[in-house]
Amino acid sequence: MNIPGNIRGRRLWERLMSSMLFFPAIYALVALLLSFALAQWDAADPVTDVFSVSAASAQVTMSALASGMLAFTGFVTSVVLLIVQFGTSEFSPRLVRWLRSDRTLNLSLSAFIATFLFALASTAQISTASGAPSPTRSLIAATALTLLSILMFLLLIERTMNGLRVANVVQQVDASARRVFDVVYxxxxxxxxxxxxxxxxxxxxxxxxxxxxxxxxxxxxxxxxxxxxxxxxxxxxxxxxxxxxxxxxxxxxxxxxxxxxxxxxxxxxxxxxxxxDERTIDFDPAFAIRMLVDVAIKALSPAVNDPTTAVQSIDRIEDLLRYASGKHLSAGAVPDREGVVRLMYPTPTWEDLVELALNEIRQFGANQYQIARRLRALLDALIGDLPERRLPPLRRQLALLDDAVASAFPESQRGDALIPDRQGIGMARRAADPSQA
Incomplete structure (x- = not known):
């Protein structure tokens, strides 16, 4: 499907696509029309040379399918919403709206509803009178819809479980943020x-x-x-x-x-x-970094205490800082076709992005070896690779990290926290010590 080119039309289209009414309504209408059409076809031209099923047996089958699909739809919806609730609570509330962009849940529920309505409407149209034709085509269609529902259920479980993995979430945020940087700057x-x-x-x-x-x-x-x-x-x-x-x-x-x-x-x-009513990633490069930072500091909270998740988020933050460093981080401007600037808008500067990316993670994680080591590895790598004009904010962050580590660790334990390590687990120190080989 083609998406309208203008922003307002595209947002309307996206809301329509993510609505819990649009796809189910279409599927329901198609299911009802298909049910009526196949019932009329079976009545006008009965099929007798495929398999023989009595009208009474077909009615019982359709009725059982309808009642079973209704209960199944409610069960799947409850389970998925519970999974999403617990999963997003591990990340950030800012990610809930962004995760909703996956239409797998909508399409799955639409398939379940279509199967239920088709079976219900077909049951009402089956005649159990003596000599009534067997609704063969309706049974075949009901079987196909049931198989489709099973397939969508398996796909829904797979997408839900995979979609809530930390690595998958931060990777998708990283990819979306790169597109935003390309548009804004x-x-x-x-x-x-x-x-x-x-x-x-x-x-x-x-x-x-x-x-x-x-x-x-x-x-x-x-x-x-x-x-x-x-x-x-x-x-x-x-x-x-x-x-x-x-x-x-x-x-x-x-x-x-x-x-x-x-x-x-x-x-x-x-x-x-x-x-x-809330920020979106559409035109906001800082919000992408904000989401990654939220994932990290959520993982660093005493209630969660998961520094490895924070390290995964820091990995993507480093990627975005490297990508942003190559952009012209001046005020946003859009020229017309003749090159005359017609629109100007404030944008985050390089200093803004660096402080947003690192300040809170350093504050909440400098007292953990894994985070202190990973942040130092990030800063050392960026200082070594980026041009001189990007280095002052990074050097300041390195000095602030030194101060935070000095405040968090006794002098006898401070050396371990000062070792740069991309995984944060001290591998760099062991590799550098021949006695540990």
Missing amino acids: PTSQSDAERAQLTAQRVSNETPIQTIYAGAVGSVIATLDQVALVALAKRGDAVIQMRQAVGDHVPANGSLLSVYGTKRLPEARLRRSVILD
Whole structure:
């Protein structure tokens, strides 16, 4: 299926696809129509040369299938929701909405509901009168739907169990974050330079128009870049976001400022800024790192005490920092086809991303050998590989890690925590000690 190109249409499509009503409604309608069509076909042209099943036996079979599928659907739904609840509690509440994007549950429930309704409708249409034709085609279709339901059940269990593995979750967040970095930040040095020049120019101007949020505070979820750039180009203007994507905008807070010579349509400007009740990863690079950090600090809490999970999250954080270091981390800017910057929006800087990625993990995990070692390995690797312009925040983080380790460990135990190790278990020290070979 093709997804609409504009942001608002795509979000509407995604909500429709993740809705618990859309697919079940389609499957239910198809099941009912198929039931009526096959019942009429069996009545008009009975099949007698495949296998012989009496109408009474077929009715009993269909009735048992209908009642069994209804109970089975309720059981599967309860089990899956319980698994998801316990699984996401191990990660972060921020991941619940993101994990819902998997449509396996919707499609599985749709198959169960379709099987139930088909069997129920077919049962009502079977005639048990003497000489009534056997509903052979309906039985074959019911068998096929039952097999489909079994297949979807197995797929649902497999996807649910695999989808809640820490390694799988953090890997998917990593992959999604890379796409967000590609969209949000300028793709070339020339784009970044034009963005800086435009920002300097509009900073000395007074906006001709300011757009405010509604009466209820909301979070900026994403932007319709195409619509905003088109509006700005039509009015020969520059539109500047007053808040960053992911920020909570208070009631009647400012959203956009327009710089130019004439006002732009306020309603269309307002519609191009998509507000929601929580942050999403769509246009928010910091939120991807935020989710990984949440997984790590959740694992480091005394109630969970799982530093290995935190290390898995740190692995992906390092990947994202390396990927972000190659971007032009200036203010976000979108030019039109002629190269004129028409839209500007605040974006996290390199310092912002480094502090977000490491500060809280260091605070909660510096007193654990595994975390202290892994963080030091991350910082040593980045300092050794990245260009000089990216190093000051990393060196500061290394100094802060030294201070945190010094505060957390007695001097006699501090040496073990100062060893860089990508797994955090001291392998680097043993490999470097010939006596341990």
